[in-house]
Amino acid sequence: MNIGRMAWRNVWRNPRRSGVTIAAMAFALWVMVLYAGLVDGMLIGMQKDVLDLEVGEIQIHATGYRDDPSIYSQVPDSAKVVKALEDAGFRASARLTAGGLGASSTTSAGVLLTGLDPAHDGRVSELGERVQDGSWVDPARPDGVVIGRRLAKSLGIRLGDELLVLSQGADGSVANGLFTVTGVLGVVGDGIDRTGVFMNEGAFRDLMAVPTGAHQITLRTPPGLQLAEAKAKVMDLVPDTEVETWRELLPTVATMLDSTRGLITVVFFIVYVAIAILVLNAMLMAVFERIREFGVMKAIGVGPGAVLGMITLETLFQTLIAMAIGLTAAAPVAAYLAKVGVDVGVLGGTSMLGVSMQQRWTGVYGPGTVIGPVVALAIMVTLAVLYPAAKAAWIRPLDAMRYR
Template sequence: MFRLTCRVAWASLVRRRTRSIVVVMMIAVSLWGLFTMEGIYGGMTEQMINSAIRSDSGHISIFAEGYRLDPDLSRQVNNVAKIESQLVHAPHVSSYVKRLKQDGLVATAHYSRGVSIIGVNLLAEEKHGKLQGYIFKGEFSFGRKDRGAIIGFKLARKLHVRIGSKIILSAQDSHGEVSSVSLRVTGVLKTYNMALDENAVFLAEKKARELLAVEEGVSQLAIILHNDSQVAELQQKLRSLFPSLEILRWDELYPALLQSRVMMDGFNLIASLLVFCVAALGIFGVMLVSVLERLREFGIMLAIGTRFSQIRNIVFVESFFLGFIGCGFGSLFGAGTLYFFKVKGLDLSLFSDAFDEFGMDAVIYAIIRPSYFITAFVAVSFATFLSVLIPLRVLKKSKPIEAINQV
């Protein structure tokens, strides 16, 4: 019987080609738009999160207790070797870096500003967060004898410095004395992490230790994992091993980014609901007309011995076919478009100033998540199911002979 149901439903779709194509197109175009929007917005959020992880927090950061509230040189992570021995053997860890940080002042001949001085090992940062990918101007190097500095692009703008410009970096060292160093700008970074782009001055770790008179210890250990699903597990493990340290996840360090992800998911959900309402109303309209205009046909079927439940199944299967094919085409177009934007990126450089203001890249790389397609399939199936309930109710109220006599 199921084969007959499918055969009659399929025959009805094929032989009412125009109607079927209209419904399929309606579903496909709605889903295509929805997938594209979800993938682009998702990509935008993930890029911001990814930037923060790569350039600063890693998936997990380790600080000395109290450092985040009062970032003083006296609050350093000192048992670095012990921590490193754990990280080297942890299978989830992809890479980690050590950073020495201190607030200070940068001055040029005309301007001065408060900055965050970050002593780093460029080679390690290159392997860790591929920081060189953020180089906007100049080079990813501190030059000969480590006398260079790499600064954020917004800071460079505010200081009116260019590659090769001289800057004086001053900070309080570990003895409480003011110490200075003269550096030349070798590179400008655009990380889309506003804190870094506006305030960061990167210099060689060795140079930073000289400036701050710190021989050992680090301010931050940033760890990147192979898979972000293992973050909580590693955090727990490290916390149990080093209870005196502050061990924080990226979302604890950048709660605003997590909120923007949640907000974007909520926004996508609302957009999805709207799209599905529109699609469901469209399918409902078409199926209602389709059932009503076929009352006579269904009446004939009832008259010659088809049970109402069998006709109901035919209508359900027909609407399911429409939904399934529409979903298939929508997923195909949507996945194709998202793949294109995932590889090539959606270039919105025309609005780059606005994007810079919000710390976002003007080239957005879409993401593709299986959940988009699974949710859409379930929702379309549900929408098509609901859309035929009222037309079927109309049919159930009609007697076969009344239905046959419909003109």
């Protein structure tokens, strides 16, 4: 007896029911592949923005600086530290930071001043590429500053306007300077958008009377080096400092990214349980319609294993057809979402735990985003067919003959 041929014929004995089951599985797979890629794309994009625009992968501070930020808490000999890190394969850049007050001609707001060397900083940060109006910090413009978009809006400042900066210098004097806004950033992150003021390192040192040292050294790790290994290596290279990874700097964001990835599994489960119930119902109907047929098969000597295999093969054929249809239909849509994405301009500028949402949401598709939904579908369908297949396999021929 050719079990495979019989199973294939049985699939099409009721084409309407089989068609509905196949269509439902194909649609579920189509949705899940696209959904998984979009969520992966969102999470990868958010993590990339956090690393490229805000904190880098690892930061070095003076001991106690994170608990009590002070202009006096500095990493000494920052230039030597940066060189040592770069010699070890890291990309590094020193920054100076201080709180202050920024004022326009009409109003004022609290600001976070950041002094940096544009040449070095570009190796660890892509912040300069997010300038919406004007240009990034320019060594040729020591009086120029780049500010966050929401800060510009709250102060009523436009490109070319003057910004008065007030703070307290490291020598105890009143630090005040008049700067020209040479750039306004686009969407970055909640903190930078609302308070960020970026200037040349030299201008910061002159303003705040900080001749040496740095408050923060931002790092990007060498390719292939795990984050934990990189941290341990940095701690050996720069002892007596606080070395923290981006996950330690932003634990809430790290937890949110991890939990959102877990949400994909939950959605898979919910959707595929619904599909499993549909498959279970369809196969139970198919079994009940053929009770007497199974009785005859058992009476002529067909074993339970053969009946079980035939029912399982029927479901397998339907699942394979659904997978082929679902993946074929998903391929062009996935290619479009990966290249063009979805315009979510209505969300652009909003933030989630301080991480701003970009205006275009692109998907990331690869083996992982396909294998997960396919394997999940296969497992749920296999579990769903076990009961109908077992019922048919172990039915007693006499009971089957009497079934009405």
